[in-house]
Amino acid sequence: MASFFLFDTQPAIHAAADSAAVIVDTARVSAAHEESENLFTHLLKHVQDAHELETPFGRIELPHLHLFGVDMSITKHVVFLWLAAVLLVIILALVARKNKKHAVPTGFGNLIEIFVVFVRDEIAIPNMGPGGLKYLPYLLTTFFFILLMNLLGLVPYGASATGNVSVTAGLAVIAYIMIQASAIRTQGIVHYFAHFTGGVHWILWPIMIPIEILGTFTKAFALCVRLFANMTAGHIVIVSLLGLIFVFGKLSPALGYTVSLPSVLFTLGIDLLELFVAFLQAYIFTMLTSLFMGLGMQEESHNAHEEHAH
């Protein structure tokens, strides 16, 4: 085979194989190093889902469950998801019952009323008009649920369930269903499907309709990834800043102690930012859902008067 080439490639092939062996060895060593004790992957374990729950009293091992071949184990994020749901139902039901009689709520109900009125007057009605009031319970549930899940991740030993892409995917699926359902309920199912054609010549329908159908998925997908990435990135930054202490501590204990004070101060700053981001992401999810619902709901009035001009 070497005789095919004009020049002698045997030395080049040997040299290439040697360097290839070096590369493979390096990769193998670094991979082994990676598997065992990379600081980053160890830090990531605090942010990812885990099969055990850490409490101040020790580690609780959570049960593994396999239903119909799907891994449905109770993991840390599942526990916090349920905790947020139970807390939400209990707190809001108590607050609602206590404030049913008076027009002006008192105590903790005052705080909840601020958020409820905010969601009603700044999110539901501007985006969906007066007809949006019947979707207000869904929007309030979304807002408070996401907010509580985000906030639970900021307390010690806590974890944000929204840091799990499955949780945000579930929220996005429900948002998608609500967006389509509100559009169908307002426009009627014939108008809703007619909107997929987009007013082009009927020859282009086979191209237009799949693209429009896919276009409805992108909004929900963006909602899912935005919430997940915001929460996870924030927690990774916090955990990395605290991990700096251990990185320097490995070099020398004195250096570790020196770095600990600035590192904790930085982490405090980032924690405050994360608190803001928790509220902001709950608001953004709710607002975008209501915006998309409103867009679907108003097609009906402009359909009746003007021609579709996309």
Next chain:
Amino acid sequence: MEANPIEVAKAVAAQWGYLAAGFGAAITVVGAGLGIGKLAAAAMEASGRQPEVAGQVRTSMLIAAALIEGVTFFALAICIILATK
């Protein structure tokens, strides 16, 4: 020679993957920083010209910033996938 081509290719690809993740994250941050910076500049100017609407401007600014950050995090997620695979 113990180096078969598939192993070599995988090893080389892994090294390039780390580099790509680093570059990707850097360029993503540049894009997001520029975008949100322009947004904040416009918001400051609008608030300075007409202080009465500062509240509405702030709300719109936060919404736009969250949307831009959402796009950033798409790219960031891809970089993390590259770096940990």
